[in-house]
Amino acid sequence: MTERDVLASAQEARWRRWASFGIAVGVAAIAGCRTVKEERGSDGGATLAPATTGLTLELTPRPERKDILVELRVGGAAAAAVRELYVSQAWADTHGAEAIDAIDVRDERGEVVLDAPREGSRERVYTLDRAPVGELQARFTARPTGSRLGLRVEADRVTGVGYGFLLLPRLEEPVPTRVRWNLDALGPGAHGVSSLGEGDAEVDATSEKLARAVYMAGPVISARAGEQRIHTLGASALVPREILSWAGRARTVAEARLHRGEAEGGAEPLTIFLVGEPGLGRDHDGTYLGGSLGLWFDGTRSFDAGLRIALTHELSHRYLGGEMMVLDEEGEPSAWFTEGFTVHYARRLLFDAGMITAGEFAEDLNRIEEEALGARGHEREAYRRGSRYAALLDHRLRRSSKGVKSLDELLAGLRSRGEPQVKVDDFKAAVGEALGDEGVTELERLVLRREGEVDLPSSAFGPCLRRVREQRKLFDVGFDVASLASGMDVIRGVVRGSAASRAGLHDGLLVLQVRKLPKPEEGLSTEVDLTVTDHKGARRVRYRPWAIHAVYRWKARPCA
Template structure:
C-alpha cells in the first residue's frame, strides 16, 4: 500500500487489527517501507514509497487478510489532489482503493468480487462499487493498479438506476448536492452513450459515476477503473455550477475510453491524456448537441486564459513531474498547453486533408495500438504524426515538449469562432507555492508589494487549511481565502492573487456565425 497516492495520504500508517491467515493458520507479519518504481495508472500514478507486509513463512492455500481502517472524513492535507481520501459526509462513506486497499505486490490479474455487510447500518443502506451495486464482480480479471483504481461508496446514498444494470451507465451520490443529481446523471448517461459509440464500444462494460461533497476543491474529479468521481460544493459556491460540473464529468469520462501514453512513466506523459481530455470534453459534447456554443466558448476561454496568462507557460514538459504537486502553474500545463497543442494539430490535419481526416483518426489509431497490447510511448505518437503530416509535425511536437507555446489559428475551433485578445492579469500567489504542499503550511518567500503582502500576509504565518488553486488560477475574479494562524490566534485573510496585465488570446463568436451550424 503506498504511503501517499497522488498527493493523498493512504491509511497505511493508521490501519489496525491486522490479521492474516492461510490453510495452516495465523501468519506473523512484518512491515517495511520501500520506494517502488512510479508507474502510470491511467489518470493517476502508482508506486513511490509504499508499506509492504511480509509473512514469516511461505503461504499455503488460501490467504485471508483482515484489517480495520478509520472511515472518518479526511482532507487531502498536502494540497491539490484527486478525491481518493475517505469521506463520511451524509451518513455514508466513500473512498478510492488507492488509499485503503492492501494488494499483492505483483502484476498478476485476479478475479475480483465485492461483497458488503451493511447489517450494522440503518435500513435502506446501499453499497456500490465501480463494478455495480451490492454483491458485484469485476467484468475482467484485475491487476493491482486496476484494483487500486476502483471506488467504493456505502450508507445512505442515492443510486440511479437501481439496481444497477449489468452493463452500461450507473451513478451514485453521497450527501446533499445543491442541484438535482438525477438530471445531471441523465445528461451524463447520454454523453456516455455517445462516447461509447465514438470509441466503437457496442456493449460497454459497467460504468459508474460517483458524486460526493468536497469542502476544499469542489468541482474537481478523477477517472478510475470503469468509473469516475466528481465533487460538489455548497449552494452558490465552487462546485455548485451545473455547467462546470458537466465539463468535469465530460473530462473524466473521456479518460475511461481514451488511449494513454505510459512511457515515459507517470506525469511526464500527462500532456497526452490530460491534453486530449481537455479538448474533447468540450468538443464531443458540442458535436453531439449536448453543449451550446456559448458553453463551448466559456470553457475554451477559461483554459486559454489560464494558459496565456501563465508566467510558466513555456516551462519544458520535463518540469511537470518535478513540480506537479508543488505549483498550480506547472500542474495546469498538461491540461491547457496540451489542449492547445491538440487543437492546433487537429486544424492542420483537417486542412491538409480537405476535411477528410482529423485528430480523431490519430486518437483512434493510438487506441488500436493499445488494444493490441502495445504499451504506448512517445515514439508511437511520433510514428502516427510522421505518417499523417510528415517530419514537420514531429519537429513541432518536440518543440512543444521543450515548452514552445502553441497558438491555434483563428478558426481552429470551427468556422463559427475567431481568435481575439483580451487584457487579463497573471496569477500571482505572492509567496513560495511549495509551502502549500507541506502538511504544515508555513508561509515563506513572501514577495514584497504582492497582493498577498498588501493583504497583510507575513512570512511565518501558518495556513490552517489546504488551498485549492487550479480554478482560481483561471478565474480573474476569484479571491484566495486563507485561514491564518499567527502567534496562537486564528483569523481569515483574503486577496485577489493577480499580478501584471497581459494581452491573452481568447476566442469569440464570429459576426456571421450560426450557432446551430458550428459543430465540427
C-alpha cells in the first residue's frame, strides 16, 4: 500500500468514527501556526477537537483519484437552522452540480435523508427530511468538470472557485467559520490559501461567502502589503510583490475614473490569486469576487501587457458590475455592459495613465477581434460587441460635446442616482439625453437587437491608433483547447468549417494521446497531432492550426 493509500484509508476511517459516534473535528490556528488537539483513533490517526459552533469546511485533495474530499460540519444554533443543502448549477463557466458525488449527511441520530433535488436554473437544492439534531455533518466527493474556474486537481496542486465544487448548507447569516486543509497528498511544500484567509483560516461567513471564494493549494508563493495580498501558483516568471505594487497603482487609476465619488479612507482589503496553467498561450480567464479576484493564464507568461490589462479588467469589476450594472428586460445583468464595458475601460484606463503603450493597446484590441473568430467566439461575443459599443459611444459623446464630455460623465450621471442596478430603459434615456433619438436607435440596433457590426471609425481611440482591414491567416486550433486542459480529455467546441472539423474532429471525441498541441506563439507552420476515438474506433488526426479571416486590425501610429 502506498503512502497516499494509507492517507486515504485513514481519512475513510476517521469519517466512519464521525458517522458512528458523532465525533466532531476542529482545528485551532494560533499565530499563523496549526495547533491540533489530538486523540488517537483505532487506525493510529489523529482525530481533532470538536467544533461546537459555526461551520467547519475541511478540504482533502486526492490527486491519485483526481478529486477532493469535502467535509462540512455545522454545530450549535447554526445546525438547528439548516433545512437544505445547495450547489450552484451554473456560475461563469462552472457547473458545480455536475462536480459533486457520493453525498452522505448525518447528525447525532444517524443518517439524514435528502429529498430528491429541486433543479433550478441557478441551483440544485437538496431538502433534509428532518431537522438536524446536534452537529450536522456532510461529506461528498468533488471532481473536475472541465471548467477552468471550477475545481482542478493535479499531482501537486488544487484550485477552484467555490461555486464550482461546493455543496453547502443554506446559512443566510454569518457564523464562525473554519477552513481546514489536509494537504499531505500534495507533497511537503504544499500550502493552502483561500479568499477567506491563509492556511487554516477562521472568519465569520455565510454559505454564499464560502461559494464566492477562490481556493488554492500547492507550492504557493505569496506577498503582502498591509491588507493587500497576492498568491501565485504555477507562475515562476512572476514576482508577486512587484505585481501587488503595480495592482495598487491600477486600483487608484480605476477608482479615479470609475468611482468618482468622495475619497475612501484607504484601499479596501483585496486578495489576488494568480494561477499559471500549462498550454493556454495568450488565453486567460478571470473572476472578481468582491474582496478577492482570480486570474488563470499560461504559466510561462511574464507580467506582460496582456496580463496587466486582464488584471485591470478584474479590478474594474469593483465598479462595472459591482457599483453599477445594467439590467436587461428580464432583470438580469447585461453582459454587454458588465463585461464589454469593462474590456473597454481596462485598456483605456491603463493607456490614458501611461501604463501601457499605444502598441500594447492595439494588440489587445486585435486579440479581442481574433478571439471572436476562434473556438470560444460564442462565449466572447458579448465582450467584443460591448467593448466596441463602449468605444463607439465614448467617441460619439466626445465628438458631440467637442471634447467636453465622454463616457465617464454618462456613467457618473447614472451612478449619481444611488442605485447600483440601472434598468436598460434608464440607460437608453441617458444615451438619448446626450445623443438624441439617433443615439438611442443605434444602441437598440447594435446592442439590444445585435443587428449588424459595431463599426468603429479609425479615430475612435484618438490620434495614436488607426484601423485597417486585412485578410489574415490566423492561428486557429478549431476547438476549445481548455477541454483538454480540464483533465476530462474530451474534445469540445469544434468550430464548423475549421481545419479541425475538416480533419475529422467533432465534439465528444475522446482523446487517447496528445502528440502535439501547439500554442499561438509557435506560429502557423506547426501541426496539431492527436489520437482520438469514438464508436468508429481509434485514429490519428493531424492538421495545421490556421484559418483565413477578414479582420479589422488596429495599429499604433506616431502621436504627440
